[in-house]
Amino acid sequence: MEELLYWLGLAAVGVSALTGALDAGRKQMDIVGLIMVGLATALGGGTVRDILLDRRPFWLADELNLVVAMSTAALCFVVARRWRLPPRLFLIPDAIGLALFTVVGTQIALQYSTSWLAASLLGVTTGVVGGVLRDVLCNEVPLLFMRGELYATAAWIGALTLLALQALGVSPVLAAWVAMGVIIALRGLAVIYKIRVPIFREKGG
Amino acid sequence: MEELLYWLGLAAVGVSALTGALDAGRKQMDIVGLIMVGLATALGGGTVRDILLDRRPFWLADELNLVVAMSTAALCFVVARRWRLPPRLFLIPDAIGLALFTVVGTQIALQYSTSWLAASLLGVTTGVVGGVLRDVLCNEVPLLFMRGELYATAAWIGALTLLALQALGVSPVLAAWVAMGVIIALRGLAVIYKIRVPIFREKGG
Amino acid sequence: MEELLYWLGLAAVGVSALTGALDAGRKQMDIVGLIMVGLATALGGGTVRDILLDRRPFWLADELNLVVAMSTAALCFVVARRWRLPPRLFLIPDAIGLALFTVVGTQIALQYSTSWLAASLLGVTTGVVGGVLRDVLCNEVPLLFMRGELYATAAWIGALTLLALQALGVSPVLAAWVAMGVIIALRGLAVIYKIRVPIFREKGG
Numbered sequence: 001m002e003e004l005l006y007w008l009g010l011a012a013v014g015v016s017a018l019t020g021a022l023d024a025g026r027k028q029m030d031i032v033g034l035i036m037v038g039l040a041t042a043l044g045g046g047t048v049r050d051i052l053l054d055r056r057p058f059w060l061a062d063e064l065n066l067v068v069a070m071s072t073a074a075l076c077f078v079v080a081r082r083w084r085l086p087p088r089l090f091l092i093p094d095a096i097g098l099a100l101f102t103v104v105g106t107q108i109a110l111q112y113s114t115s116w117l118a119a120s121l122l123g124v125t126t127g128v129v130g131g132v133l134r135d136v137l138c139n140e141v142p143l144l145f146m147r148g149e150l151y152a153t154a155a156w157i158g159a160l161t162l163l164a165l166q167a168l169g170v171s172p173v174l175a176a177w178v179a180m181g182v183i184i185a186l187r188g189l190a191v192i193y194k195i196r197v198p199i200f201r202e203k204g205g
Numbered sequence: 206m207e208e209l210l211y212w213l214g215l216a217a218v219g220v221s222a223l224t225g226a227l228d229a230g231r232k233q234m235d236i237v238g239l240i241m242v243g244l245a246t247a248l249g250g251g252t253v254r255d256i257l258l259d260r261r262p263f264w265l266a267d268e269l270n271l272v273v274a275m276s277t278a279a280l281c282f283v284v285a286r287r288w289r290l291p292p293r294l295f296l297i298p299d300a301i302g303l304a305l306f307t308v309v310g311t312q313i314a315l316q317y318s319t320s321w322l323a324a325s326l327l328g329v330t331t332g333v334v335g336g337v338l339r340d341v342l343c344n345e346v347p348l349l350f351m352r353g354e355l356y357a358t359a360a361w362i363g364a365l366t367l368l369a370l371q372a373l374g375v376s377p378v379l380a381a382w383v384a385m386g387v388i389i390a391l392r393g394l395a396v397i398y399k400i401r402v403p404i405f406r407e408k409g410g
Numbered sequence: 411m412e413e414l415l416y417w418l419g420l421a422a423v424g425v426s427a428l429t430g431a432l433d434a435g436r437k438q439m440d441i442v443g444l445i446m447v448g449l450a451t452a453l454g455g456g457t458v459r460d461i462l463l464d465r466r467p468f469w470l471a472d473e474l475n476l477v478v479a480m481s482t483a484a485l486c487f488v489v490a491r492r493w494r495l496p497p498r499l500f501l502i503p504d505a506i507g508l509a510l511f512t513v514v515g516t517q518i519a520l521q522y523s524t525s526w527l528a529a530s531l532l533g534v535t536t537g538v539v540g541g542v543l544r545d546v547l548c549n550e551v552p553l554l555f556m557r558g559e560l561y562a563t564a565a566w567i568g569a570l571t572l573l574a575l576q577a578l579g580v581s582p583v584l585a586a587w588v589a590m591g592v593i594i595a596l597r598g599l600a601v602i603y604k605i606r607v608p609i610f611r612e613k614g615g
Contacts, residue, residue: 032563039531047462052252052262057462063525070527115268117275121244153237257457257467320473322480326449358442 001172005104008176009046009058010068012100015093017042017069020134021076022090027138031077037137038073039066041097045129049105049122053112091191094131094143099183102127102155103176106162116167120159127155127183150190158183206377210309213381214251214263215273217305220298222247222274225339226281227295232343236282242342243278244271250334254310254327258317296396299336299348304388307332307360308381311367321372325364332360332388355395363388411582415514418586419456419468420478422510425503427452427479430544431486432500437548441487447547448483449476451507455539459515459532463522501601504541504553509593512537512565513586516572526573533569537593538562560600568593 020041024034043059043066050057059065105126109119128144128151135142144151162179166172225246229239248264248271255262264270310331314324333349333356340347349356363384370380430451434444453469453476460467469475515536519529538554538561545552554561572589576582 030563032566036562051256051461052265054259054261054464056464060462060524060528063528066527066531114265117271118265118268121271152241153235156237256461257470259464259466319470322476323470323473326476357446358440361442 001107001176004173004176005107008100009104010065012097012104013042013046013059013065013068014072016097016101016130016134017072018076019090019094019097019131021073022080023134023138023140025077025080026087029138031074034077035070035073037134038076039069040137041130041134042069042072043130044133045101045105045126045131048129049108049126052122052125053109053114055112091187095184095187098127098131098151098155098187099158099180101130102158102183103162103179106159106179107172107176110163116163120156120163123159123162124152124155128152150186154183154186154190157186206312206381209378209381210312213305214309215270217302217309218247218251218264218270218273219277221302221306221335222277223281224295224299224302224336226278227285228339228343228345230282230285231292234343236279239282240275240278242339243281244274245342246335246339247274247277248335249338250306250310250331250336253334254313254331257327257330258314258319260317296392300389300392303332303336303356303360303392304363304385306335307363307388308367308384311364311384312377312381315368321368325361325368328364328367329357329360333357355391359388359391359395362391411517411586414583414586415517418510419514420475422507422514423452423456423469423475423478424482426507426511426540427482428486429500429504429507429541431483432490433544433548433550435487435490436497439548441484444487445480445483447544448486449479450547451540451544452479452482453540454543455511455515455536455541458539459518459536462532462535463519463524465522501597505594505597508537508541508561508565508597509568509590511540512568512593513572513589516569516589517582517586520573526577530566530569530573533572534562534565537565560596564593564596564600567596 017038020038021034023041024037029037043057047057047059055061059069102123104123106119106123108126109122110116114122131151132142132144135144143149158179161182162175165175165178170178222243225243226239228246229242234242248262252262252264260266264274307328309328311324311328313331314327315321319327336356337347337349340349348354366387367380367384370383371377375383427448430448431444433451434447439447453467457467457469465471469479512533516529516533518536519532520526524532541561542552542554545554553559568589571592572585575585575588580588
């Protein structure tokens with residue numbers, strides 16, 4: 001499980017750096033800006049989680065994360081200057097990054113003797129903060145706050161699924177894969193069907 | 206005093222979650238968004254203080270805070286869907302939250318061998334950060350930065366009052382109540398009379 | 411070297427508080443707002459660095475920093491109400507603050523057994539965060555994200571210069587002065603000639 005978490009975390013860093021670099025590229029940022037947005041997207045969520053848990057940030061503890069994030073962003077700069085990608089494609093690595101980070105974040109939080117409630121919220125934090133930073137740095141409305149996107153909702157349901165399956169005795173590895181599938185499926189359904197959760201009041205003050 | 210601080214902190218979490226949920230509700234956020242804004246408002250200021258003091262965030266150390274914040278926000282969702290509240294009513298729990306958090310934050314900072322100056326600034330931080338997060342997440346200009354609101358000013362004068370009274374030998378419990386009264390009174394006067402403090406230059410460059 | 415770092419850090423706090431106060435003054439903030447923006451500009455970058463390195467924030471460890479930041483901002487309020495300064499003058503203390511903070515931040519990160527890559531990034535963080543906070547609080551587009559400003563680029567090249575010179579055996583003190591010179595020179599050239607670094611794609615999606 002430890003090893004799986006490690007590789008999932010590294011994969012999450014890569015796909016998140018990719019989404020950050022793609023977004024920064026669309027905004028015509030230069031290469032330094034693009035690398036910075038890539039780093040913020042890839043490392044932001046885990047850094048907030050680590051600071052809340054009073055851990056050394058994961059990318060200072062294991063700098064391979066830093067190298068993966070920077071080289072993905074730099075590669076993206078070189079490759080994507082040639083090919084033009086449809087913008088919606090960007091939602092696929094974004095959903096994968098959300099799923100991976102949420103599961104990894106929840107698992108790491110559990111190791112620090114937090115309750116299931118706190119662990120699930122720290123998992124959601126790990127999952128969403130990078131994307132919020134990316135959207136703010138690229139001057140877009142964060143996906144997190146767009147109605148019908150089910151962004152935090154998908155992450156939270158995934159984190160709770162992970163915790164429930166483990167409590168029922170399912171192996172952590174299987175639980176992790178199921179939870180990631182739940183998050184990606186919910187995000188996919190939300191993007192395709194624009195699902196809505198109940199709101200406070202249709203006509204606000 | 207310890208016990209008073211504990212209950213004041215919990216009360217501050219509750220009223221702040223209420224203001225966050227009310228604000229998110231007015232912006233027609235769904236229930237997940239509403240709970241997230243409630244959590245950020247209720248826990249943001251104390252979390253920043255705890256990270257600066259290198260303490261475990263208070264809501265991870267005592268998860269009752271988390272439960273209070275979430276259930277207040279959820280209750281607010283259920284109740285306020287029925288009744289319509291005048292928006293200005295929202296300023297009352299906001300002022301109470303500011304007063305409680307500032308006093309609790311200043312006292313906690315003092316326990317970590319900070320000077321009176323740093324303690325008062327950490328108190329102000331505890332008081333204002335939650336409200337700033339709420340206003341930013343709800344896409345409003347933070348009350349903190351609106352002229353004539355005396356937001357940070359009220360908190361700072363309250364924190365300094367607390368420290369001065371304690372230095373003069375007044376019991377910490379009495380000093381805390383007086384300081385909270387000062388903050389609420391100043392905010393009330395500012396809202397009613399739009400008091401202004403001296404500004405840099407009437408006609409800016 | 412230790413002593414040089416200390417004084418450079420204190421100087422960086424002073425000039426950054428100055429830029430924050432000038433900017434807040436131009437936006438007609440009152441004295442409390444002006445001091446808050448000055449504090450955020452002067453202390454923001456180093457605080458983020460210290461939290462990432464799990465150090466006590468430098469202004470809680472040595473409160474002289476707090477006193478310098480607050481008194482500079484307060485002095486600026488008194489002095490600048492009388493004299494009117496051309497807005498572009500503001501770019502000079504800003505460049506000095508960027509250079510000083512980047513060099514100090516990189517050196518401090520090195521003491522915490524980070525790699526050269528992480529140290530340079532923490533140096534850039536120390537250099538740029540204060541200015542970003544200032545610009546956000548004053549509701550301006552951060553200089554960091556304006557094309558042709560070479561803001562983060564200048565800081566990063568400076569940090570890498572510092573590390574390269576030290577690796578080549580140059581004395582840390584000399585390397586620090588050269589690196590600061592590089593940063594200030596690059597910022598000066600960028601402001602005068604609006605230099606651009608390669609961008610992702612001239613015509614974005």
